[in-house]
Structure formats: C-alpha cells, structure tokens
Amino acid sequence: KKGVNTNDFFGIDSLLNEDEIQVRESVRQWVEKRFMPVINQHNRDATFPMDLVPELAELGVFGANIDGYDCAGLNNVAYGLIMQELERGDSGLRSFVSVQGALVMYPILAYGSEAQKDRYLPKLAKGEMIGCFGLTEPDHGSDPGGMKTRAKRDGDKWILNGAKMWITNGSVSDIAIVWAKDEEGIVRGFIVDTKTPGFSAPEMKGKFSLRASITSELVLDDVVVPDDHRLPNVEGLKGPLGCLTQARYGISWGALGAAMACYDSSVEYAKTRIQFDKPLGSFQLVQVKLTDMLNEIVKGQLLSLHLGRMKDEGTYTFHQVSLAKMNNVNAALEIARSARDLHGANGITDEYPVIRHMVNLETVKTYEGTHDIHRLIVGQAITGISAFT
Ligand code: TGC
Numbered sequence: 001k002k003g004v005n006t007n008d009f010f011g012i013d014s015l016l017n018e019d020e021i022q023v024r025e026s027v028r029q030w031v032e033k034r035f036m037p038v039i040n041q042h043n044r045d046a047t048f049p050m051d052l053v054p055e056l057a058e059l060g061v062f063g064a065n066i067d068g069y070d071c072a073g074l075n076n077v078a079y080g081l082i083m084q085e086l087e088r089g090d091s092g093l094r095s096f097v098s099v100q101g102a103l104v105m106y107p108i109l110a111y112g113s114e115a116q117k118d119r120y121l122p123k124l125a126k127g128e129m130i131g132c133f134g135l136t137e138p139d140h141g142s143d144p145g146g147m148k149t150r151a152k153r154d155g156d157k158w159i160l161n162g163a164k165m166w167i168t169n170g171s172v173s174d175i176a177i178v179w180a181k182d183e184e185g186i187v188r189g190f191i192v193d194t195k196t197p198g199f200s201a202p203e204m205k206g207k208f209s210l211r212a213s214i215t216s217e218l219v220l221d222d223v224v225v226p227d228d229h230r231l232p233n234v235e236g237l238k239g240p241l242g243c244l245t246q247a248r249y250g251i252s253w254g255a256l257g258a259a260m261a262c263y264d265s266s267v268e269y270a271k272t273r274i275q276f277d278k279p280l281g282s283f284q285l286v287q288v289k290l291t292d293m294l295n296e297i298v299k300g301q302l303l304s305l306h307l308g309r310m311k312d313e314g315t316y317t318f319h320q321v322s323l324a325k326m327n328n329v330n331a332a333l334e335i336a337r338s339a340r341d342l343h344g345a346n347g348i349t350d351e352y353p354v355i356r357h358m359v360n361l362e363t364v365k366t367y368e369g370t371h372d373i374h375r376l377i378v379g380q381a382i383t384g385i386s387a388f389t
C-alpha cells in the first residue's frame with residue numbers, strides 16, 4: 001500500500017503564489033545539483049565551497065528581499081523559502097547567505113548613507129564582495145549590550161579596539177560590520193575594510209557543528225576607520241538587534257528545511273529498512289515518530305508563512321520573530337534527533353544527512369539568540385517585565 005504524498009500534507013502550497021513556488025523550486029534544484037554532491041567533503045574538511053559563491057549570486061539569493069541595488073526584490077515569503085531550501089542542503093549554506101543579506105546588506109540598507117548603499121550593496125548582491133557581522137564578543141554573547149569593543153573619535157576618523165568572537169565568514173570577508181561603543185557608551189556600527197592595518201580575523205577551529213561554515217575571531221587593534229564608514233542613521237543597541245530580527249526571521253524558515261531533509265530521509269528509510277521481516281515503517285512506534293515530525297513541520301511552516309505575510313505588510317513585531325525562531329529551531333532539532341535515532345547505526349554516518357543536520361542545529365539553537373533568550377524575549381512581551389535587567 002502506498003501512503004499519501006506528504007510533501008505538502010496540509011496543502012500549504014495553495015497559500016503560495018506562482019513566483020514563490022518557482023523561486024523555491026529553482027533554489028531546491030540548484031542545491032540538489034550543485035551543493036549536495038560536495039557538502040559531505042566540505043563538512044569533513046571544515047570548509048565552505050567558496051567556488052559556488054558566483055552561482056549563488058546568479059541565483060539572486062544575496063539580499064533577495066531588497067529592492068534595487070541589483071537585488072532580486074522578492075517578497076519576504078519567497079525570501080523565507082530560499083532560506084528553507086538552502087538549509088535543506090546545510091545550515092552552513094543558509095548561514096553564508098543570511099549573514100550576507102540580513103546582517104551585512106540589511107544594516108547598510110537600513111542605516112547607511114546613500115553613498116554607502118551605492119558603493120556596497122550591488123557588489124554584495126553579486127557576491128563580488130563578502131561581508132560579516134561582528135556583535136558577539138568573548139565575554140558578551142547573550143548580553144551584547146555589555147560589549148567592550150570601543151570606538152574613539154579622532155577628528156574625521158574613529159579608532160576601533162576590541163575583539164569579536166564566533167563571527168561567521170570573518171576570515172573570508174572583504175568588509176565587517178563592527179558594532180562598538182563610543183566614548184559616551186553609545187553603540188555605533190562601522191563598515192570596516194578587512195584589509196585595514198590592525199584588523200585580523202583568525203579562523204576558529206575544532207567545531208563539531210556547522211563545520212561547512214567559516215567561523216572566526218575579529219581582532220581590532222587600533223583600526224582607523226573614516227567617519228564616512230560609520231552607519232549614520234542608527235545609534236544604540238537597537239541597531240544590531242534590528243539586524244538580528246531580519247536574520248532570525250530567515251532562520252525560522254531555514255530550520256524547517258533541515259527538518260524536511262531529516263523527515264524525507266526518515267520516511268525513505270522507514271519504508272526500505274527491514275527488521276523482524278517487516279519494514280520499520282510498519283511498527284507503531286516508528287509511525288508515531290514520522291507523524292510527530294510531519295506535525296511539527298506543518299505547524300512551523302504555517303507560523304513562518306503567516307509571519308512572512310505580516311512582515312510584507314509591516315505589521316509584525318520582533319517578539320513574534322523570536323517565537324518563530326524559538327519554535328521552529330527547537331522543533332527541527334527534535335526532528336533531527338528523532339531521525340538520527342530512526343536511522344539506527346546508519347544515522348551516525350554521513351551516508352545520510354541526519355547527523356550533519358542534527359549537530360548543525362545545535363549551533364542554530366544557540367546563535368541569533370539562544371532558545372532560552374527567545375523564551376525570555378517572549379516572556380517580556382507577555383508580562384511587560386524584562387528578565388534581563
Ligand atoms: P533591550 O533594552 O531589550 O533593547 C535595547 C533596544 O533595542 C530594541 N530591541 C530591538 N529592536 C529590534 N529588534 C529586536 N529584536 C530588538 N530587541 C530589542 C529595544 O526596543 C530597545 O530599543 P530602545 O529604543 O528602547 O533603545 O536590550 P537588552 O540589553 O536588555 O537586550 C536583551 C536581549 C536579550 C533582548 C538582546 O540583547 C538579545 O537579543 N540577545 C541575544 C544576542 C544575539 O542574538 N546575538 C546574535 C549575534 S549575531 C549571530 O548570532 C549571527 S549567526 C549568523 C549565521 O551564521 O547565520
């Protein structure tokens with residue numbers, strides 16, 4: 001007997017327009033054809049396939065929800081579907097694209113001068129320039145407001161000193177968006193050319209998660225930055241936090257892509273792996289596992305889709321984004337763990353994608369605000385009381 005097609009179990013495609021579906025399919029096909037054949041080797045070697053950057057740019061995925069500046073100008077649902085399909089491949093691939101778009105292009109678009117937008121956005125869209133986002137520090141992760149990195153004004157220049165840690169793409173970037181406090185303690189954003197003397201970005205080694213992604217420290221030792229490289233239109237912590245809202249939105253979709261890859265592999269495995277003379281999928285406990293996976297995927301899709309529509313209308317809040325990131329990443333991690341279990345011993349090898357997604361999702365649960373930080377952000381929305389101060 002055949003089961004029903006669970007690719008779109010809840011008919012959610014009927015809520016998407018043709019353009020959205022087409023974008024999703026073209027990115028899915030690209031990931032399948034160009035990325036899947038190389039991901040295992042990159043994951044083993046702890047490298048990112050930089051040679052694919054021009055093709056990603058050609059696909060239009062960098063800053064895809066930005067209008068103008070050679071960007072694709074897609075709506076936020078199409079953008080989310082891109083994140084989903086990239087992370088169906090690997091969280092490191094989605095990370096590369098979401099840092100470039102949500103954490104580098106977005107702050108330039110939202111807080112930059114016209115000259116900065118003209119100078120950087122088209123090159124970032126075409127992948128001719130790569131950027132990173134430096135907020136986290138060795139001693140300040142969940143509490144970026146405590147950052148120690150300093151920017152001291154010196155005429156029409158600023159002198160930056162400090163260190164950032166866990167910075168995606170730091171070692172392969174041409175520019176870094178660096179957040180630092182000025183002498184009055186006001187957080188400001190700077191576009192730092194990574195070739196500037198005093199700037200270095202040593203790669204961090206030894207990761208067991210997000211291996212196919214470059215993670216670096218940023219060291220700033222008397223780095224001189226002209227004032228026209230400061231982002232003029234924002235000050236305070238809401239600057240970097242506003243960027244995180246963009247990236248967290250994309251992650252809420254992306255995590256579902258990783259979950260779908262684990263679910264698809266599990267369905268196939270359950271149908272073909274025979275134990276006790278029967279396919280695994282005939283056992284009730286295994287069916288329940290598959291049902292729980294599909295259940296969470298469908299709920300997460302509806303959450304992100306509605307959030308995307310509200311984002312397009314401009315009616316969403318960052319608390320809603322926190323809830324979606326929190327829920328979908330947690331669900332994806334549970335799905336990946338369950339899928340790993342269902343694959344038995346095979347589930348610990350990279351012949352199947354599940355263990356790679358599972359360990360990647362441990363990072364996704366931590367970065368862009370940990371699961372518990374998002375619970376507290378929502379808790380603050382509920383009670384009106386901050387658990388942080
Ligand atoms: P708090 O007083 O709550 O807020 C300061 C100001 O910011 C505003 N705000 C936001 N604005 C936009 N979006 C958000 N998500 C915002 N959250 C807060 C807030 O309204 C306030 O504005 P104003 O006008 O009153 O000044 O600040 P707090 O210090 O108490 O913050 C606490 C907390 C926990 C919410 C915040 O610091 C936080 O989110 N912590 C988590 C840190 C984090 O997510 N770091 C991520 C680093 S980047 C990264 O991980 C990239 S991974 C990329 C990849 O590879 O994909």
Ligand code: FAD
Binds near residue numbers: 134167367369376
């Ligand atoms: P901590 O803040 O030390 O948290 C440790 C634990 O304590 C967590 O469980 C947390 O939930 C809990 N905790 C903390 N505060 C509270 C509280 N008030 N109440 C209850 N529990 C609490 N950052 C960037 O700026 N740019 C990047 O590109 C970037 N890329 C990353 C890539 C990778 C692979 C990783 C792993 C991280 C990356 N990060 C990046 C950093 C990431 O955002 C931080 O790791 C994250 O914000 C958490 O900070 P932390 O690791 O210092 O953990």
